[in-house]
Amino acid sequence: MPIEQDPSLAFRCLAHDLNNVFTTINEAADLLAGDARWSSIAAALHRSVDRGKRLVDGFCETAGGATSLNELLDSAIDATRDFLDLVHGPRIEFHRDVDAGVMMRGIPVLWERVFVNLFLNAAEMMTSRGTIEIAATREADRSLIRVSDDGPGIAPELLPRIFDHEVSSKGKRRGLGLHIVRTIVERNGGQVTAGRAQAGGAEFSIVLPA
Ligand SMILES: Nc1ncnc2c1ncn2[C@@H]1O[C@H](COP(=O)(O)OP(=O)(O)O)[C@@H](O)[C@H]1O
Ligand SMILES: [Mg+2]
Structure with a gap:
């Protein structure tokens, strides 16, 4: 063939x-x-x-065991920092409040992609500096992960379609990042939603079966 x-x-x-x-x-x-x-x-x-x-x-790869969320975040934050340093992007501070017991089933590098996409999206909306907060808790039957930032927030007109392919405020051939995020989350039995953070920026919430 x-x-x-x-x-x-x-x-x-x-x-x-x-x-x-x-x-x-x-x-x-x-x-x-x-x-x-x-x-x-x-x-x-x-x-x-x-x-x-x-x-x-x-x-x-096919999915094997589970990886701790903290370990995945270490790699995703390193990747984001390396990228932003090299392109002279904004200075981002990461705050973490993550239960040590939050484990992620599935292919680790795909989860890394989820978080790098969310972090770089937040960074792309910042001018010179900003903060990204990651909070995660484990409940009896599910894990909740929240990624929020103190940027300008998601444009209201984009919000209903934000996870769709080619929905972007950045021009042509963009708008794949959040589509990838949703695909990976759903493939692992979870759901992701977008909204407004308390600090006024964007917030993405991921719910995963425990
Ligand atoms: N953290 C965020 N703050 C504000 N807007 C965001 C954020 N993350 C995503 N968006 C909006 O969602 C759109 C789609 O994101 P994405 O699917 O990653 O595509 P792209 O980044 O290529 O535009 C972005 O163009 C941007 O307008
Ligand atoms: Mg993007």
């Missing part, structure tokens, strides 16, 4: 080619790591490559 008609072969080809890209970036990062001026950028590049490999692997 030709590649364009066989998504799994096309994906394996893409994964193969991306590995070459990752190797090139890793080699360049190794060179930079030898110079103290660039060592923190080298570390960020190495972390990004590791993340890229996990994303590619995550496509082929």
